[in-house]
Amino acid sequence: MHELAVVGGGVIGLAVAWRAAAAGHRVTVFDPSPERAASRVAGGMLAPVTEAWPGEEDVLALGEESLRRWPEFATRLASDGYDPALSTAGTVVAAFDRADADTLRTVASYLHDLGRDADYVQARQLRRHEPGLSNAVTGGLVVPGDLAVDTRLLLDSLRMAALQRGAALLSEEVTAVEPGEGDRIEVRTLATTRRFDRVVVAAGAWSGRLLPDLAQHIRPLKGEILRLRARPTTLPPPARTVRAMVEGEPVYLVPRAGGHDGDIVLGATQYEAGFDTAVTARGVRRLLDAAERVFPGIAEYEVVETAAGLRAGSADNLPLLGEVGGGVYAATGHHRGGLLLAPVTADAIAAWLAGEPVPPAVDAAHPNRVKERV
Amino acid sequence: MHELAVVGGGVIGLAVAWRAAAAGHRVTVFDPSPERAASRVAGGMLAPVTEAWPGEEDVLALGEESLRRWPEFATRLASDGYDPALSTAGTVVAAFDRADADTLRTVASYLHDLGRDADYVQARQLRRHEPGLSNAVTGGLVVPGDLAVDTRLLLDSLRMAALQRGAALLSEEVTAVEPGEGDRIEVRTLATTRRFDRVVVAAGAWSGRLLPDLAQHIRPLKGEILRLRARPTTLPPPARTVRAMVEGEPVYLVPRAGGHDGDIVLGATQYEAGFDTAVTARGVRRLLDAAERVFPGIAEYEVVETAAGLRAGSADNLPLLGEVGGGVYAATGHHRGGLLLAPVTADAIAAWLAGEPVPPAVDAAHPNRVKERV
Numbered sequence: 001m002h003e004l005a006v007v008g009g010g011v012i013g014l015a016v017a018w019r020a021a022a023a024g025h026r027v028t029v030f031d032p033s034p035e036r037a038a039s040r041v042a043g044g045m046l047a048p049v050t051e052a053w054p055g056e057e058d059v060l061a062l063g064e065e066s067l068r069r070w071p072e073f074a075t076r077l078a079s080d081g082y083d084p085a086l087s088t089a090g091t092v093v094a095a096f097d098r099a100d101a102d103t104l105r106t107v108a109s110y111l112h113d114l115g116r117d118a119d120y121v122q123a124r125q126l127r128r129h130e131p132g133l134s135n136a137v138t139g140g141l142v143v144p145g146d147l148a149v150d151t152r153l154l155l156d157s158l159r160m161a162a163l164q165r166g167a168a169l170l171s172e173e174v175t176a177v178e179p180g181e182g183d184r185i186e187v188r189t190l191a192t193t194r195r196f197d198r199v200v201v202a203a204g205a206w207s208g209r210l211l212p213d214l215a216q217h218i219r220p221l222k223g224e225i226l227r228l229r230a231r232p233t234t235l236p237p238p239a240r241t242v243r244a245m246v247e248g249e250p251v252y253l254v255p256r257a258g259g260h261d262g263d264i265v266l267g268a269t270q271y272e273a274g275f276d277t278a279v280t281a282r283g284v285r286r287l288l289d290a291a292e293r294v295f296p297g298i299a300e301y302e303v304v305e306t307a308a309g310l311r312a313g314s315a316d317n318l319p320l321l322g323e324v325g326g327g328v329y330a331a332t333g334h335h336r337g338g339l340l341l342a343p344v345t346a347d348a349i350a351a352w353l354a355g356e357p358v359p360p361a362v363d364a365a366h367p368n369r370v371k372e373r374v
Numbered sequence: 375m376h377e378l379a380v381v382g383g384g385v386i387g388l389a390v391a392w393r394a395a396a397a398g399h400r401v402t403v404f405d406p407s408p409e410r411a412a413s414r415v416a417g418g419m420l421a422p423v424t425e426a427w428p429g430e431e432d433v434l435a436l437g438e439e440s441l442r443r444w445p446e447f448a449t450r451l452a453s454d455g456y457d458p459a460l461s462t463a464g465t466v467v468a469a470f471d472r473a474d475a476d477t478l479r480t481v482a483s484y485l486h487d488l489g490r491d492a493d494y495v496q497a498r499q500l501r502r503h504e505p506g507l508s509n510a511v512t513g514g515l516v517v518p519g520d521l522a523v524d525t526r527l528l529l530d531s532l533r534m535a536a537l538q539r540g541a542a543l544l545s546e547e548v549t550a551v552e553p554g555e556g557d558r559i560e561v562r563t564l565a566t567t568r569r570f571d572r573v574v575v576a577a578g579a580w581s582g583r584l585l586p587d588l589a590q591h592i593r594p595l596k597g598e599i600l601r602l603r604a605r606p607t608t609l610p611p612p613a614r615t616v617r618a619m620v621e622g623e624p625v626y627l628v629p630r631a632g633g634h635d636g637d638i639v640l641g642a643t644q645y646e647a648g649f650d651t652a653v654t655a656r657g658v659r660r661l662l663d664a665a666e667r668v669f670p671g672i673a674e675y676e677v678v679e680t681a682a683g684l685r686a687g688s689a690d691n692l693p694l695l696g697e698v699g700g701g702v703y704a705a706t707g708h709h710r711g712g713l714l715l716a717p718v719t720a721d722a723i724a725a726w727l728a729g730e731p732v733p734p735a736v737d738a739a740h741p742n743r744v745k746e747r748v
Contacts, residue, residue, distance in 0.1 A: 281662050282673035288659035299656035
């Protein structure tokens, strides 16, 4: 049994805390403002496949490793009393022209090579699945295997389950993680200094402040989303996650299974903008413009929320996951994949705490790969 | 001295209540949800001139009558301790092409005939006034006389001043206004029935429910606005109100003098949508798109609010202002002009309560003009 500090109360921190607490460790989570977690501002696609691209095999392998764990992760969370309402409806990726179609056929064939199910179909057949798609859509990729989750329901579920398993959640900002006496690690906040024998830094884009060796490899990537709500007079939302490229920028519409019926999360912009989290006029306009081109009925939906979050980017899009020394673990740099990668990350930390091995896909994400390059 | 009920706590109701209370009447304002007032969702342009168009002389005459009263209205409010921060920076109306320019020259010449100052200038000169205007702007009308007001600051000021002058504000919904015993008028809410000797119905788009003879002449016109905020890295807001037609739809950017420095109110869409007040994806997208074409720097502004309100439309764009019988007055149908027309409306009610005459421009707005047509 370890005394474990988890710095960060987003999806990674809470998943790690819940799993570690369930395994019998004594867990303390530090987060002064969990509402700023990037995972609160996320579509909730658990979609390594349609995010995949030849050349990022390590990213896909880790994503697939985690996707396989998602159903059991959700089942265990539900059996703790907090069902995160996993959606199994899959994804549709729409094409507008021949270039899009060629790209999606390439992705389909790449996925077939990986043993995954993914078919490119013509517009007529596509609209049988999703009748609300624009007439300008010429075809699309149908991917049955992708999952989606209501991000806020998941975060609430993880927090409640972690508390129930005995974790403590402290609303304090950690200012330093340093070696202490003996094998202890000091975790300092503005108010106190506490001692632990293991520490997981899962502070997303803010992790660099606590992991100086990795600081230059973690950068904030701002993303904006909108939440839109169907109304009695509008088309219902799509049944599946719908994705497309519009003027070179990716857009996704993720229907929310849990919570309000008829909500869609529309995302996401991506900027390098430091720690700025303002929702900009341009971001909102681009998202709405793109969404209307893919799913015209959304024009009459109600805009119920605009939000921005900071994803933790790494240079190679793989997270930074592993021990950085002296019982301190990095679990950050999850970029657009925090929701997807929560189960494999939580399982990896649990394995390390128990002295057990982790799968090769997790080893590939070890922070040493970037430290050696410094 | 009268016992006066005012139904409606928007800008018209509050202005009437404040003036009447200051004149010594005993005033009760009824409004269960003043936050839904159309005047809370308004740019705050006091601009009869740039709204003017040949053929609506009655509307312009009433607007000019009220505009003349605005400085004294603001001064009196300030001397009661609640300065509404009147802006005197004026308006710029931007043109994109020859058709726009021709239209604006027509407006300029029409305004000159009316003795108003308004010059059409070329792009170079226009940008000396407003350097943030798009390069696509070819020229524009500069109107020094237009005023603007921070709508929410004004509403707060009127409410506080009315309370200080002895008015009572009740959070109750009026369900009926009916003749009572003697010369008294019964004002019924779900909770109570109270008696008054004069009643002003200033319930905006909801007024028709209490004025059955006028019900078919008052219709809700939905309008959406956005509030955007300049940031340290952006261009500052324009100094003046900036207006333009973009793809046949009017757009305005009103800089806020009071409140947060650097805010712009961007408006406004207009729909016939019943009593629906959802902010729609299309409305937001159109406003942002239009604003970026006029003032490109706004793309980097923060979107801090989206809102929709219901203006009270009348068939001829003139308000319905006058006694409808038995001591009950209509003060509704102010459409896009509620802020502008608050002083003349409040003065008219005060005059009628004192048995004094009103100017011809007010007589022209009497509800008899539509009742006779029924």
